[in-house]
Amino acid sequence: MYCRNCGDQLAENKPEVCAKCGTKRGMGTGFCPNCGIPVTKGNVYCGSCGAVLNTAAVNKQKSRMAAGFMGIFFGCFGIHNFYLGYKGKAIVQLLATVLGILLSCKGFMTFWVPMAMGIWGIAEGILLLGGRTRVDGEGNLLRE
Ligand SMILES: [Zn+2]
Ligand SMILES: [Zn+2]
Structure with a gap:
């Protein structure tokens, strides 16, 4: 798990809040929570690992x-x-x-x-x- 605001790895024992920037887990749009690389704001999926970045947008997707x-x-x-x-x-x-x-x-x-x-x-x-x-x-x- 990575901070979505600053891209720092979240601590194993205290992953709810980023120790570096204080952002709550899952908040922010700048980084992929799965692999930690910077992502473009508004992207639905991470371009590197394919992780879902925007669950609401995925649920809205039509078949x-x-x-x-x-x-x-x-x-x-x-x-x-x-x-x-x-x-x-x-x-x-x-x-x-x-x-x-x-x-x-x-x-x-x-x-x-x-x-x-x-x-x-x-x-x-x-x-x-x-x-x-x-x-x-x-x-x-x-x-x-
Ligand atoms: Zn952070
Ligand atoms: Zn990723």
Whole structure:
């Protein structure tokens, strides 16, 4: 265990508070608690040992696999994009599909629109499952 504020190794017998800088264990953002190297503020994982630096951010991460399957099965409704927070794309897909179905019920030749949205969703699902899409709508990395 290392101090996250100054990077000093925490004492075996008294690891709750750093003897050097007085910072509580786990507080601070400058160093990895596992290997003690300096880390960039805001990083979720340590670049050196892979330890989790920001548990809250990890819990917030969305599942790439789940989003991929949503895209493949319900992509025409934009479900995967709602889930990932790509709101604009999601609304376009949902509205185009609903309008396409409604208009084709009224006799318009719009049956291809929901199909096109479905293909779009499947393509995005494949990109997600294949790991080509790695971030959500807010730029957060997706969970593997
Ligand atoms: Zn310290
Ligand atoms: Zn580390």
